[in-house]
Amino acid sequence: MDLSFSKDELAFRDEVRDFIAKNLTEEARRGQRLTPSALSEKAVFGSWHAALYRKGWVAPYWPKEYGGAGWTPAQRYIFESELGLAGAPRLLPFGIHMVGPVIIKFGSQVQKDYYLPRILSGEDYWCQGYSEPGSGSDLASLKTKAVRDGDHYVVNGTKIWTTHAHFADRMFALVRTADTPKRQEGISFLLIDMKTKGISTRPIITIGGDHEVNQVFFDDVHVPVENRVGEENKGWTYAKYLLEFERGAGFRASGLRRELKELRELIARDRAGSVAGDESLASRLSEIEIDIDALEMIELKLLSDVQAGRNPGPVSSVLKLRGTEVFQAITRLGVDVIGHNALVWEPRRPLYGLNEPAVLPEEELAILPAHLDGRAHTIFGGTSEIQHEIIAKQMLGL
Amino acid sequence: MDLSFSKDELAFRDEVRDFIAKNLTEEARRGQRLTPSALSEKAVFGSWHAALYRKGWVAPYWPKEYGGAGWTPAQRYIFESELGLAGAPRLLPFGIHMVGPVIIKFGSQVQKDYYLPRILSGEDYWCQGYSEPGSGSDLASLKTKAVRDGDHYVVNGTKIWTTHAHFADRMFALVRTADTPKRQEGISFLLIDMKTKGISTRPIITIGGDHEVNQVFFDDVHVPVENRVGEENKGWTYAKYLLEFERGAGFRASGLRRELKELRELIARDRAGSVAGDESLASRLSEIEIDIDALEMIELKLLSDVQAGRNPGPVSSVLKLRGTEVFQAITRLGVDVIGHNALVWEPRRPLYGLNEPAVLPEEELAILPAHLDGRAHTIFGGTSEIQHEIIAKQMLGL
Amino acid sequence: MDLSLSDEQRLLGDAASRFIAGRYSFEARRTILQSTEGFSREIWREFADLGWLGLSVPEEFGGLGAGAVETGIVMEALGRALVVEPYLATAVIAVPLIAELGSQQQKAELLPPIVAGKSRLAFAQAEPQARFALDDVATKAVRTSVGWRLEGRKDVVLGAPWADHLLVVARISPTQRDRSGIGVFVVPSSAAGIVRTDYQTLDGGRASNIVFSEAAVPTDALLGGSEHALPAIEKVTDNAIAAMASEAVGCMQVLLETTIAYTKQRIQFGKPLADNQVLRHRMAAMAVKIEEARASALNAVLAADADPLTRARAASSAKVKVGRSGRFVAEQAVQLHGGMGVTEELNVGAYFKRLMAIDIIFGSPEFHLQRHARLSRQQAA
């Protein structure tokens, strides 16, 4: 058992660090810091995506033949940690972590040839059409219909919680293509051009004041049959495959560590010392750091299992559950740290785009919205309650 | 709205205080302090029971004709508060709060005449035969059988968690007298002389090291039919009536306040100051005191509702739930306060009976066992989970 | 001892409920929030008509002379509807501060216009360095030949954009953290030397950061001529905390009701969400927290006129208990509403934010827990 990196791994880490130093602009870092919602906008991540693309690091976990980097799990961990610690914008997961792997595994050759390069280059901006009003955690209850009409499907219905639908070029969507007694059957997986006639979006503003998610309406939207991935009515299989990817997506500890570090810096800036000298605050910071240490070790063990070819089990549910809770604890502490300044509401969005001075100093600007928007972390991507259910079933056999 | 007491109420409080000053011996207080389990033994509460008996205050809430005091709810509150703050031993509830009210409401005249005076005088020491191995919170699943044989019931089976069965003269027990599809039917309520042939008891030692509860076995135990309360197979009705009494039994806040006070005194005794100067400890003490303040106000509102003839609703579940949690928080803090002394195990019992010096100073002697035995508080008398169930159903209509 | 409401108090509560139900729906509130001013002068007039603005004003100045219990009743109703109008700043803080400290003449000048709904005040107390400590006052009041000159900065003055007068806490003695040498100055919002930066607040209200720079005020601007105003400030803030605690209980109660209704009707995996035992128990836990918060708020309300130590402990207790309860209830309400709970589409988020604001105003639960511990040590000593 050994936590230290090998010489090769250290060399790789240096390469990553060097790459970050040369390509991650201060502007991108600032944009990420001032993004209170889960994902940043293209104005923030764009230059970073382009740099990664030039380096061939946009989708390093894809098979090499499709543009992956062929890394070991340790390299993967190093890469994600360094990015997290550096405060790099997260690339959008919809293409890279979601529809990409599905196309690689289940798509036709034509689909692979067309879509995968466009994901890597960033030419296609994807969004995800899964949830519907009324479906919530019960995804299989979706109602959006796709009726076959010649070589098209005619899609009617609505999707909700569609992150960045207002920016996206394409959506991968689950639609109902047959009414079957078992709801998981009769679902198909479509790739939809967002410019198609009949698609409209409605912004949904979060309690943090941000426009990140939308409701998308389909009104007789014609989608070519060749835009279906895999077989008709087998979409649930592909969706489940994707969800596994989503759940295992990414190591969070390093990002949390950076967020905690920023909080410590904020406290250190307190000149009057009334915050910095608060014992209970110091204890709460330590409590969170201890949580992060544990999370990171769970991540490392997961990695180690993957490296050794062992099945790590449903530990990704543990990481999702605790990672989101720790994130919420950090943002809550942030709110406590800035005291009455947390009463100040900055209505102008996006925060990184503010070009006249705000009431709050910049380092306090995202604290309140991040706390508010952050309440969603224990809801989206499988609520904490669902994670408990998964752990009880899959880990404990209950 | 007014929290202050009327002149009459103040006079009554003085009477209670005066009575306590004159009759509550230091020995009884010490015995109570050194009792880590829920109820003290006769050697502790005996003199106090006798004094209350002389004053006519053993069962003040019984109807006056049976020996009650005819108090207002405010008087009742004052009485219990003063006793709690003074650290008086609790009288055993089994006669006074449990079987007594059942006999008063459902018993025959002969039963009333015989049993009630003996409860008041303390001549009869009662225990409760409800739970059985395997029944847990699901009381109606009880299996102990009573088969009619002439003018006797022949009882076979076993009861568990029988507090002080090893001291008791009598037990009130629920037994199955008929096999009916609805389990709540077919249960009868018997008064059993513990000296009857065929009864044996087995001590159950708690994790705190105390002998408070027992398992009781019935092997062809003959109980005269006239010892049945009310009708045959209607015992569940009487049991439910009794449970209501048990749940509403007593105001706890004042007792918790005294326990917290004792803890503060223990901390103040710390000469090195390493405990007393601990900020986090001070915060935890305040946190508990704030809880107690809230509990006391809930009690006062309950009292006020009763006084005004309003139905207070299932607020007794709130009090049970939070009262036991606060108690556990106090004992846990106690363990933290005495530091490594909490590793010392005192095997000799009862603690108040120790006549040679213990390893620990007397004021630390009950801290650990009280913490351990105290884990039972959220289990017995309706688990915390059951209280949540009751609140969800009865308070929220869920 | 009697904890039941008087007939008058019950009538007040009923009237408040009726008003809220009829005049302050969530949609009506949204319209108010989106208006330029951000509050409704009409609603304010109705408050005056209902007598609420004079609730705690002594009768000789046109008020009802009522106490903390009545204020709590109104505040709970305002909490249920998330009223944004500056009732707290004017009726709960300014009025008792003037009544406690002001000279007879000041009261006669300032109180009747408040009762009539013609004047709104704001309490300029918090400062950037102070972190909720009421005795940490850096804003200076320097005596001049014609009165006073104010110098300094006040942060997050709630309701200041809507106020005609500010009550400015300033230090007359030179030492920054001295319990004496603090005064409260009545200053017209439009006075020279005052620069206000107005903004929205977390809970939909408005507030300002205010810089005083050679702001000259006359001699009689000092309330009651008192240079020892801190005890009155402490009393008024403690009682404002009690009133906000009642408001918070109103917020929590609505959140619980909303959550119950939502989980009963929302179908997931073929059954109502409320069929999940975990959620049922969660809502039971919310109900328990609310019972405790209500009790703690009542404790603080009933201690409004007690000795300073009892009052301060009860207020800090309420801050802690209501803060903890409010957090839990709000977070769980959001969580149980799922995605919709984190959007502006439902009112859940608005209640969440108001409860957060209540948590922050006059100090976080952590601050008050430490204050409580300090007061307990004082009491023991």
Next chain:
Amino acid sequence: MDLSLSDEQRLLGDAASRFIAGRYSFEARRTILQSTEGFSREIWREFADLGWLGLSVPEEFGGLGAGAVETGIVMEALGRALVVEPYLATAVIAVPLIAELGSQQQKAELLPPIVAGKSRLAFAQAEPQARFALDDVATKAVRTSVGWRLEGRKDVVLGAPWADHLLVVARISPTQRDRSGIGVFVVPSSAAGIVRTDYQTLDGGRASNIVFSEAAVPTDALLGGSEHALPAIEKVTDNAIAAMASEAVGCMQVLLETTIAYTKQRIQFGKPLADNQVLRHRMAAMAVKIEEARASALNAVLAADADPLTRARAASSAKVKVGRSGRFVAEQAVQLHGGMGVTEELNVGAYFKRLMAIDIIFGSPEFHLQRHARLSRQQAA
């Protein structure tokens, strides 16, 4: 980077599991506890035969020269079985302390008998006033013409009734809280001037309070002649904390397994307890806490030989995380076992108590949280 066990480590773990399963059932343990001595010399011999007593003893003194990972593996197994034999005091504390501090001669004298199972030691460190602070040492070592004289009092010396030698931490410099001027003395338990009060401990073990009164020891009793033993003491206790954290994980794992089994078979209201969603999620929460505790313990184990600051932070982290997790898991295991959980009839209570003891030994989670915060500030500075 590689977190998988080596083949040897896996074999060690398998052997430990087999031993525990075959030789240390709960009934066997009960018999040991009720024996006069309160521990089993036979089991101790078997520990020696298995090589566990020499696990961390350098090879030149007959040990295996293994590290913290191996110790953790054995400790987790001991935790699963609630082994009362003083493995911690002798193999986890005394051995590395001697190895760190002792002279070649002391090591050669003291270590081989330990490896052979012929010697057991106890660590006389804690004092009544110190409240877990390792540098707070009031017991004095006064130089005499023939060696040293020990004066003072040690509390809760774990395993002392079973030890032939004590390792006594004593102050050579006059200032009570000085980081230097502290030595560790090897003292035969039977030496003159030592009065021991033996007693049972919370977790079924034995310990003593010890008074040293003119206890004369020879010059070479001072380990390594070092008057600056504190860093070694800190290292050894940090590593003992890591080892106990592994033990705690073993305890927790059994409690979870037991609770799952119990709730599956226990029928209430016509269905297994485990059908209650609330209890299922509770057990999931227990599992999550165990995952975290396991990770934190591993962190501390892997930091055993890191620089002092990293090591200390990892140990204090483990104390906090394992402490919190252990509390939760133990309390919920008791709660979910209902009445039976609070009796001596099941093993649940015994695990509860061992986890409590682990919580207390070398300092409560609260103490270590504050230490962690202090160390974080040091690191930042």
